[in-house]
Amino acid sequence: MPFEPVILFFLLGVIAGLARSDLKIPAVLYESLSIFLLLAIGLKGGVELARQSLSELLVPALVVVAIGALLPLIAFPVLQRLGKLSRADAASVAAHYGSVSVVTFAVGAAYLANLGQDYEGYMVVFLVLLEFPALMIGVWLAKRGQGGSNMGKVLHEVFAGKSIVLLVGGLLIGWMAGADGLKPLDNVFFDLFKGLLAIFLLEMGLVAAGRIGDLKRAGAFLLGFAVAMPLFAGALGALTASLIGLSVGGAALLATLYASASYIAAPAAMRIAVPEANPALSIGAALGITFPFNLVIGIPTYYWLASRLEGVV
Amino acid sequence: MPFEPVILFFLLGVIAGLARSDLKIPAVLYESLSIFLLLAIGLKGGVELARQSLSELLVPALVVVAIGALLPLIAFPVLQRLGKLSRADAASVAAHYGSVSVVTFAVGAAYLANLGQDYEGYMVVFLVLLEFPALMIGVWLAKRGQGGSNMGKVLHEVFAGKSIVLLVGGLLIGWMAGADGLKPLDNVFFDLFKGLLAIFLLEMGLVAAGRIGDLKRAGAFLLGFAVAMPLFAGALGALTASLIGLSVGGAALLATLYASASYIAAPAAMRIAVPEANPALSIGAALGITFPFNLVIGIPTYYWLASRLEGVV
Amino acid sequence: MPFEPVILFFLLGVIAGLARSDLKIPAVLYESLSIFLLLAIGLKGGVELARQSLSELLVPALVVVAIGALLPLIAFPVLQRLGKLSRADAASVAAHYGSVSVVTFAVGAAYLANLGQDYEGYMVVFLVLLEFPALMIGVWLAKRGQGGSNMGKVLHEVFAGKSIVLLVGGLLIGWMAGADGLKPLDNVFFDLFKGLLAIFLLEMGLVAAGRIGDLKRAGAFLLGFAVAMPLFAGALGALTASLIGLSVGGAALLATLYASASYIAAPAAMRIAVPEANPALSIGAALGITFPFNLVIGIPTYYWLASRLEGVV
Amino acid sequence: MAASYTRRTLLTVVCESSIEARVVADAKHLGAHGYTASEARGGGQHGERDGGWPMSGNVRIEILCEAAVADAIAAHLQKTYFAAYAMVCYLSDVSVLRSDKF
Amino acid sequence: MAASYTRRTLLTVVCESSIEARVVADAKHLGAHGYTASEARGGGQHGERDGGWPMSGNVRIEILCEAAVADAIAAHLQKTYFAAYAMVCYLSDVSVLRSDKF
Amino acid sequence: MAASYTRRTLLTVVCESSIEARVVADAKHLGAHGYTASEARGGGQHGERDGGWPMSGNVRIEILCEAAVADAIAAHLQKTYFAAYAMVCYLSDVSVLRSDKF
Ligand SMILES: Nc1ncnc2c1ncn2[C@@H]1O[C@H](COP(=O)(O)O)[C@@H](O)[C@H]1O
Ligand SMILES: Nc1ncnc2c1ncn2[C@@H]1O[C@H](COP(=O)(O)O)[C@@H](O)[C@H]1O
Ligand SMILES: Nc1ncnc2c1ncn2[C@@H]1O[C@H](COP(=O)(O)O)[C@@H](O)[C@H]1O
Ligand code: NA
C-alpha cells in the first residue's frame, strides 16, 4: 500500500499531544486553515463542475444521497439497542457518522493523486450534498414524538454554517469563473493545498490526542462501532459507486465519504439541536477513532475495495 | 465589461453576512492579510520605482496631490450645506473620501492585469502620497477656529500608522533591493497576492454586510453622495491623468484612487482627532456603499473613461 | 559584503518599533510563522539527511556538541566574575548563549544561498543537537550545590517544547518521506520559506525594538558581552568546522550556530527552571543586541572567517 | 469628585462558545441593554475546554444590569442551559457611572 | 493563613480599542501603577461591536488601585470620553495581597 | 425567583503565561474544582507585557471557590511565585448558583 506523507503530520500531532508537548496550534490558525481548505475544495469542485453537464449529475446525486441517508437510519438502532445508548446519544452519533468529514475527503483525494489515479471532479458536489441530510435525520431521530424539534434552527445552523457557505460558495465561484478565470488564484488555492492540509492535520492530531480521555467514557461498544461503521459504510459506498458507474478513483472517494464521520458540521449542529446528547461520546468516537482509522487504514482499504469491485459489478 | 473573479469573493462575504451565517473571518486573519497586502503593494511599487528616475516623478506627484487635495475641500461644503451634516461629520466624511482605499487600488490593478493592460509602476507612490493630505485637511476643517486641533496627534497617528509604515517600508525595501534582490521573496509577495486578496475580500464582504444597519442612520443624502462622489472624483482623476500624461492603465488607476474612500487609515485617524464625528456615517458610506460600488461598477467605468479620454485630451 | 534583503524587513520592524508605530504583528501570526519556520527547517534537514549515511554523522556530531558545550561553561565565570552578575543571572545568560537561534540559522542559510554557496544539509541536525545541552548546563550552573534542581521539569520543557517537537518532527518526516514524498508539499514548505521568514523578521524587529528598555538595565558589561561572545563563539565554530572537515558554507553555518543566542527555547526553559534569574537581562542581550548584530555583521564575518580558514587548517 | 455612582449587578457567564449568540439574545430579551464577551478557556465539571478547536472554546460574557434583571437572566440560564451545557454563572455588586445605561 | 489582605478598588473599563493607549496613559498619569487589558467584543448604546475588523474591536481594561485613584480616573474618563466614544466603566471592591503594589 | 444564591469567593490571578499550567495545577491541588483562563496584556512592576511575543504574554485566571480554598491558593501563590514572576492576585465576593460545583 502506498504511503501518503501528510498522514505523518497527523501522527506527529498525536505524538506531541500524548507527550504533553507545549506545542499548540493557535485556534485562529485552525480556523484560518479550515476556511482555506473548505474554499479551495469548493473552488476545485466548481471548476470541474463547469466542465460537466449538470443534468447528467441529477440521477447519480439522488442515488448517492438516498443511499447515504440509510447510514444514520441503520446506525441508530444499532447504537440504541446493541450499544444501550440513550436515544439522544444514539441519534447524535448516527448523525455524525451519516454526515461526512471534509478533511478525510481531502486526504483521500491526496492519496489518489499520489497514485496518479483520476476521479470524477464532481465528487465535491456529493461531499456537499452528503453533509446535511444525516443531520436532519439525527435531529428527527432524537426528537421523534417529542415535539419542539428545533428543526428550523438546525436547518439555519447547517445551511448558514460556515462549512456549507464556504464549500457551496467556492463551488459557485469556481463554476462561474471556470478554470481560466481562477488561474491567477491557483498559486494560493491549488498549489498551497497539500502543504496547508499537512499543517491542518498536525493540528487535528493534537486535537485527537486530547480526545483520548473521552474515549474512556465511551465504552467498548462505541470503540468497536467507530471501526466497524466506517468499514460497513465504505463497502456500501463502493457498491453505490458501481451502481452509478463511477471510476475506481471516484468509487474510492465515495466509499471514503460514506465511511467518514463529520467533526465540524455535525458537532455544531447537534450541540444546538440535541443538547441532551453527550458530545464527548460522538466526538470521541468520530475524531478519536474513526478519523485516524480512516486516514491510516480506511482509505487504502476503500481504494482496494473499489479496485476489486470494478471488474465484478 | 470583463469579469474579475475576486469580486465574487466579496459578494460571497456579503451574502454570508446578510444570511447571518456563522462564517467569521478571525480578526487576526484580517490583520495578517492586511499586513501582507500592504507590504506586497509597497514592495511591488518599490521595485518599479527602482526602474524610474525619481526627479521625473516630482512634478506629476505634486499635481496628483494638489488636485487630490481639492476632493475633501469640495466634499466638505456639499456635505455640510446640502447634506446638513454637522461640521465634524462633514469634515470626517470628506477626509474619508479625500483619502484612498488600498484594497480598491489592488482590485483595480487586478482588473487591469486581467485585461492585459499595463500601467505605470509608480502608481503606488501616488497611493502613498494620497493617503494622508485629506486626513490633515479633514482635521483642519473640523477644528477651524476652535483651537486644540490635535494636529500633532493626527500626524503621528497617520505617519506611524501601520498602513503608511508598511506601504512606505515596502516601497523602500523594494527600491533598495530591486527586482533581483526580491526574487527569492516573489513566491510569497507576488505569487500569492491575488489569492490572498480574494480571501481578504471575502472578509470585507462580511464586514460590509455588517454595516447595513449604519446605512439606515445615514439617510438618503449620504447614500447618494457615496455613489456620486466617487464618480465625480473618478472623472477628476482621469482628467488629471491626461494632464500629466499617464497611460490608459495609469489613468484608470488614478481615477480609482481618487474615487476610492479610505476605510483603514481614515477611520482610525478621525476617531482620534475628530471624536465628535459619528463613525457610523463615514464608515457606513465608505464601506457599505462606495467600496462595493467601486468594485463592481466604478472600476470598469473609470477604465472606460480613461480609454475615452486617451484620444481626446 | 553581499546584501541580504530579508534583513531589511528586520530593520523596518526596528524602526517602526522605535517610532512607536501602531504596527503590531498579531501574536497568533508570530506563533503561526514560527510553527511554519521550525517545521520547514526540520523537513529540509530531514530530506538532506535521507541522502546521508547516519553513521558517518556520529563523530562530527559528538565533536560539535562537545565543543558547543564549552560555550556556556566559558561564559558563566566571565559573567559572574567580570560581569558581577548573580549566579542565577550568569547561568541563565550562559544558557541563552550556549543554545542556538533558529532564525539566525535561517538567515545564515539564506545568506549562503544568496551567494550560491553550498553547505552540508545535515547542519539542521547540529541545530537540533545544539539547542538543549546548554540549557541543561545552565540549570546545573544555577543550582549547583543547592538541591531541588528541577532538572526533570527542564528536560520535559525542552524535549516536549514546541521548537524541538517541530524541528525533530520535521526532520523525521523529511527523512521518512524523502525528497520525492515531500514534493507535493514543496510549494508550501520550501517555496514560501524566504518570504515568510521576511515577515517573521519584521515581527522580530518590532520585538527587539521593545527590548531597548531592558538594555538600560543590563549595563555596559552585558552590552559588550553581547557582541564579544558571538565573535568568540563564531571563531570557535569556524575552527571546529575545520576540525571535522566541513565545507566553507558548513563552517559559516556552524560558526553562526555557535555565535547565535537562543530566544525561543532558552527563555522558556530558564523561566521555569531558574525563575530567580531576571529575564530582562538575558533576553535584552540576546534579542536586543546579539540577534541584530549577527544578522547584520556577524553572519558575513563568520562567512569571511570560514573562507579564510579553509586554506589554512 | 464629579462622578456619581449607582449600584448595579454584574452578571458573569462562562459557557461554551456554541451558545454565545443564544445567551446574549436571551439576556437582551430579559432586559439587558448591553454585554461584553471575550474568548476563554477553562475547566470544570465538563472536563478541560482548551479552546484548541471550535467545539472546545468557551466564552466569558458580562452583563451589567439592575439586580432584578440579573436575577431573571440567571434563573433563565439555569432553567435552559445548566443541564446540558458547560456553564457557570455568578453575580457581583458594582458601582456604575451613567446608571441610565444599564 | 499567611496571606494578609487589604481592600482596594478594581476599576473596569470596556471601550473601543482605538483609545486603549490613551486610557492607559491617562490612568497612569492619575496614579495607577499597573493595568491588565484583554480583547473583547460586545454591544451597547453604540450598537454591536463584534471585533470582526479593527474599528469594531473593544478592549477590557482592569485597574487595581486605591479608591481615590479609581474615582479620579473614572471622573476623568467620564469627562473626556463618554460623550464621543463607546465606553462603559464600573468599580468593585476587592481584597489584594501586597497592597503596596497598587 | 427560582434561582437561589450562595456566597463564594472569586480569586483572580493575572500572571505571565509561562506559569499558567502550574498555577492551574496548584489551584486544583488545593481544592479548586474549575477555572477560567483568558489571554491578557498589561503592565506593572515588571514593566510592560504587551503579548507581542510568547515571553511577554499574560494570562488572566479566575477561580470560583470557597473562601478557605481561595485563601489557601492565594497564600500558596504568594509563597511560590510572587518573588520571581510577574503576578497579581485579588479576591472578591460573588453569588453563585449551584454552589455544590465550587
Ligand atoms: N470553579 C470554577 N471557577 C472558575 N471557572 C469555572 C469553574 N468551574 C467551571 N468554570 C468555567 O465554566 C466552564 C464550564 O464549567 P462546567 O460546566 O463546570 O464544565 C469551564 O470550562 C470553566 O471555564
Ligand atoms: N450593559 C452592559 N453590560 C456589559 N457590557 C456593556 C454593557 N453596555 C455596554 N457594554 C460594553 O461597553 C461597550 C461600549 O458600550 P456603549 O458605549 O454602551 O456602546 C459595548 O460594546 C460593550 O462591550
Ligand atoms: N495595578 C494593577 N491593576 C491591574 N493589573 C495589574 C496591576 N499591576 C499589575 N497588573 C497585571 O499583573 C501583571 C504582573 O504584574 P507585575 O508583577 O506588577 O508586573 C501585569 O503585567 C498586569 O497585567
Ligand atoms: Na459518513
Ligand code: NA
Ligand atoms: Na479618494
Ligand code: NA
Ligand atoms: Na550559541
